[in-house]
Amino acid sequence: MANRFSIKHQPGFTAIAATCFIVLYLPIVVLVIYAFNAATSTSEWGGFSLKWFQSAWQNTQVIDATLRSFQIGATAAVFSTIFATMAALATTRTASYPGLTFKYAAINQPLMVPEIVTGVALLIFFSRIKIFTGYSGLGYLIAAHTAFCIPFAYLPIRARLENMDLTLERAAADLYATPWRTFRRITLPLLWPGILAGLMLAFVISLDDVVITEFVKSGGQDTLPTYMLGQIRRGITPEINAISTVFLLLSVAIVTLFFFISRKHD
Amino acid sequence: MPDKPDRNAIEVVKVSKIFGSGEGQVAALDTVSVSIRENEFFTLLGPSGCGKTTLLRLIAGFDFPTAGEILLYGQDIAPLPPFKRPVNTVFQSYALFPHMTVAENIGFGLEMLGKPKAEIKARVDAMLKLVKMEALSARRTSQISGGQQQRVALARALAPQPKVLLLDEPLSALDYKLRKEMQIELKRLQHETGITFIFVTHDQEEALTMSDRIAVMSSGKILQVGSPRDIYDRPSERFVADFIGESNFLKAEVVGVSAGRATVKLSSGTEIPASLPEGLVPKGKVTIVVRPEHAQLSAASPSASLSGTVENIVYLGTDTHFHLRLADGEPFIVRRQNSRGTGDGIVQGGKVGIVIGGDAAQVLKD
CATH class of the missing domain: 3.40.50.300 (P-loop containing nucleotide triphosphate hydrolases)
Known part of the structure; x- marks a missing residue:
C-alpha cells in the first residue's frame, strides 16, 4: 500500500520514460550498428565488417580534420577556461554593484545570441582583418571557439566559487599569506574541480561546433564536424557512421574521465 | 590570579x-x-x-x-x-x-x-x-x-x-x-x-x-x-545589569553623596547606602540595582529596607527564588541558597521584609 502514492508508480510513467529513451538512443544505436555494415549503403545490411573504420583510419582528410579539431579544441578550451576563471573571480569576489547583472549577460552572451548571427558577424569581421594583415591561419577559428566556449567554462567555475567559504581566504590572509599566495594555496586548489569541469566542457563544445566553424574557416581548415557535413552532401557511406561512432566513444570517454576526476576531488 | x-x-x-x-x-x-x-x-x-x-x-x-x-x-x-x-x-x-x-x-x-x-x-x-x-x-x-x-x-x-x-x-x-x-x-x-x-x-x-x-x-x-x-x-548602566545576570531595579532618590558612595531613599522611605559608578555625581531621582542573591528575606518589620508579598516560590535545587511584589507594585526577586532542613515559614501570599545590605545596592548612570 505504501507504493500507492509513490511518484515512481504512477500509471504511464514507465511508458513515457521508455519512449523518451527510445527516441533519444535508437537513432544513435542504429548509426553505430551501421558503422559495422559491409555494404556501401547506410540503410541495407550487408554483413559485419570493420572495413569502414579502416577506410576512415586511412583517409588522410579525416585524420587531418580530427587533428585540427583537437588542436582548436584544446587551445580554445585552455584560453576560454583562463578567461572564464578570471571572469568568475571578478564576478563573485566582489560585493554586488549596479552593472553586475549586465556583466553576467555579457559573459553569457554566446548562449543567447543565435550562432548563425555570431557566425555571419565573425565572417565579415575576420575577412576585414584577413585583408588587413594577410594572416589566414587557424588563429581565427581558435579565437572564435574561445569566445563561444567562455560561458560553458564559466558556469561550473562560478558555481564552485559561489559554494566556497570566503572565510578560508580570510584565514589564509590572517596567517600571513599575501593575496597571490592565498590564491595559489587556497583558492586555486579548491577551485580546481570547477576549472577541470569548465575545461572539459569547453573542449567538448568546441569539438562539436559546426555553424560558427563553417562561417569562419578558410579553405583546407575543415574540422571533423564540418568535414562530415561536407561528406554527407556528396552522399553518405558507412564511413561517416564509423567516424561518428569513434567521435561518440571519444566524447563519452571525456565525460567519464571528468566524472571520475571531479569525484576524486570531492 | x-x-x-x-x-x-x-x-x-x-x-x-x-x-x-x-x-x-x-x-x-x-x-x-x-x-x-x-x-x-x-x-x-x-x-x-x-x-x-x-x-x-x-x-x-x-x-x-x-x-x-x-x-x-x-x-x-x-x-x-x-x-x-x-x-x-x-x-x-x-x-x-x-x-x-x-x-x-x-x-x-x-x-x-x-x-x-x-x-x-x-x-x-x-x-x-x-x-x-x-x-x-x-x-x-x-x-x-x-x-x-x-x-x-x-x-x-x-x-x-x-x-x-x-x-x-x-x-x-x-x-x-x-x-x-x-x-x-x-x-x-x-x-x-x-x-x-x-x-x-x-x-x-x-x-x-x-x-x-x-x-x-x-x-x-x-x-x-x-x-x-x-x-x-557594580554594573554602571541598566543595560549591563540587565544583560549579565538577573537584576532588581528600584527607583530611589539621592539624599547624600560622600567619598564615592551615596545614600538613597527608597520608595518605602528607608534610606540605604549605595555604591556609585566611577565619575558619577548623582542627584535627584535615580535607579538602583540589587542582585537577587545580595538581598535577604526577614520577617516583615520596620527594620527591613522594603516589604513585599510573596507571589511565587521557585525551588531550583541549589537555591530558591522568591518572587515578591513590593508595596509600590514593583516586582522583586530574592535568591537564597538552600541548605538542608530550611523550612522557615515563608509561604506564598505571606508578607516578608527585604534587607538590602550595606554593599548590595548600586546606583546606575541611566
Missing part, C-alpha cells in the same frame, strides 16, 4: 566604523576607545549587532576603521592588511583548509612566514602536543570531529606565536559539555602560552568564567570595562 603587567598590547583609540552611506548609514562602532593589557584574557561581550565582531575584524585587519587608530604595542596597525599584522584569529566556523591535513593546517602560518622546514616541523609537533592532537596529525580536517576541529583551529592560530590571539565566538558551534571543557582548555592555553587573548561572545556565563576583564558592548559603544566581579557586582 597572576599579576598582569600594565603594558598595553592593544589600544583602540576613538575608532568608528560606518557602513553604507547617506540615508542608509549605520555606525557599527561609534568612537570606541579601549586598552587591552598584555597577557590578559579580554572579552568583548554583547548581543548580536552590538559591534563586538566588527571591532575584532578591525583588529584582525579584515576591515578598516572609518576613523580612529588601533595601536599594537604603540604602532598604528589600522591601515595594514591582515597578512602584515602579527595577530591571528580563531574563526567561528574554524575555517580549516579542507584540502590540507591537520599538520599542514597548523604549519600554514609558519610556512607563509618563510620559516625553515625543520623549525616548522618542530613547532607543529609542539602545537599538536599542546592541544593533544598528536595522533591525528595526518588526518584531513573533514575526518575529525567538531571539538577536534576547534583544537586544530586554535593550534593553527597559536603556531606563529602571534602578539594577540583573536577568538570570534569559537565555542558557539559546540554542544554544552564540550563547550564547558573548551572553556577550561582555553584558559589553560592562555596561561601556558602567555599570549593576549581577545575573545568575542554573546554568552555572559562564558565571559564571566573565562575573562580577566570584560568590555560590555551595545549599539556600537563600550558601556563598561572591568573584571567579571566588577561588571557583575
Whole structure:
C-alpha cells in the first residue's frame, strides 16, 4: 500500500520514460550498428565488417580534420577556461554593484545570441582583418571557439566559487599569506574541480561546433564536424557512421574521465 | 590570579566604523576607545549587532576603521592588511583548509612566514602536543570531529606565536559539555602560552568564567570595562545589569553623596547606602540595582529596607527564588541558597521584609 502514492508508480510513467529513451538512443544505436555494415549503403545490411573504420583510419582528410579539431579544441578550451576563471573571480569576489547583472549577460552572451548571427558577424569581421594583415591561419577559428566556449567554462567555475567559504581566504590572509599566495594555496586548489569541469566542457563544445566553424574557416581548415557535413552532401557511406561512432566513444570517454576526476576531488 | 603587567598590547583609540552611506548609514562602532593589557584574557561581550565582531575584524585587519587608530604595542596597525599584522584569529566556523591535513593546517602560518622546514616541523609537533592532537596529525580536517576541529583551529592560530590571539565566538558551534571543557582548555592555553587573548561572545556565563576583564558592548559603544566581579557586582548602566545576570531595579532618590558612595531613599522611605559608578555625581531621582542573591528575606518589620508579598516560590535545587511584589507594585526577586532542613515559614501570599545590605545596592548612570 505504501507504493500507492509513490511518484515512481504512477500509471504511464514507465511508458513515457521508455519512449523518451527510445527516441533519444535508437537513432544513435542504429548509426553505430551501421558503422559495422559491409555494404556501401547506410540503410541495407550487408554483413559485419570493420572495413569502414579502416577506410576512415586511412583517409588522410579525416585524420587531418580530427587533428585540427583537437588542436582548436584544446587551445580554445585552455584560453576560454583562463578567461572564464578570471571572469568568475571578478564576478563573485566582489560585493554586488549596479552593472553586475549586465556583466553576467555579457559573459553569457554566446548562449543567447543565435550562432548563425555570431557566425555571419565573425565572417565579415575576420575577412576585414584577413585583408588587413594577410594572416589566414587557424588563429581565427581558435579565437572564435574561445569566445563561444567562455560561458560553458564559466558556469561550473562560478558555481564552485559561489559554494566556497570566503572565510578560508580570510584565514589564509590572517596567517600571513599575501593575496597571490592565498590564491595559489587556497583558492586555486579548491577551485580546481570547477576549472577541470569548465575545461572539459569547453573542449567538448568546441569539438562539436559546426555553424560558427563553417562561417569562419578558410579553405583546407575543415574540422571533423564540418568535414562530415561536407561528406554527407556528396552522399553518405558507412564511413561517416564509423567516424561518428569513434567521435561518440571519444566524447563519452571525456565525460567519464571528468566524472571520475571531479569525484576524486570531492 | 597572576599579576598582569600594565603594558598595553592593544589600544583602540576613538575608532568608528560606518557602513553604507547617506540615508542608509549605520555606525557599527561609534568612537570606541579601549586598552587591552598584555597577557590578559579580554572579552568583548554583547548581543548580536552590538559591534563586538566588527571591532575584532578591525583588529584582525579584515576591515578598516572609518576613523580612529588601533595601536599594537604603540604602532598604528589600522591601515595594514591582515597578512602584515602579527595577530591571528580563531574563526567561528574554524575555517580549516579542507584540502590540507591537520599538520599542514597548523604549519600554514609558519610556512607563509618563510620559516625553515625543520623549525616548522618542530613547532607543529609542539602545537599538536599542546592541544593533544598528536595522533591525528595526518588526518584531513573533514575526518575529525567538531571539538577536534576547534583544537586544530586554535593550534593553527597559536603556531606563529602571534602578539594577540583573536577568538570570534569559537565555542558557539559546540554542544554544552564540550563547550564547558573548551572553556577550561582555553584558559589553560592562555596561561601556558602567555599570549593576549581577545575573545568575542554573546554568552555572559562564558565571559564571566573565562575573562580577566570584560568590555560590555551595545549599539556600537563600550558601556563598561572591568573584571567579571566588577561588571557583575557594580554594573554602571541598566543595560549591563540587565544583560549579565538577573537584576532588581528600584527607583530611589539621592539624599547624600560622600567619598564615592551615596545614600538613597527608597520608595518605602528607608534610606540605604549605595555604591556609585566611577565619575558619577548623582542627584535627584535615580535607579538602583540589587542582585537577587545580595538581598535577604526577614520577617516583615520596620527594620527591613522594603516589604513585599510573596507571589511565587521557585525551588531550583541549589537555591530558591522568591518572587515578591513590593508595596509600590514593583516586582522583586530574592535568591537564597538552600541548605538542608530550611523550612522557615515563608509561604506564598505571606508578607516578608527585604534587607538590602550595606554593599548590595548600586546606583546606575541611566
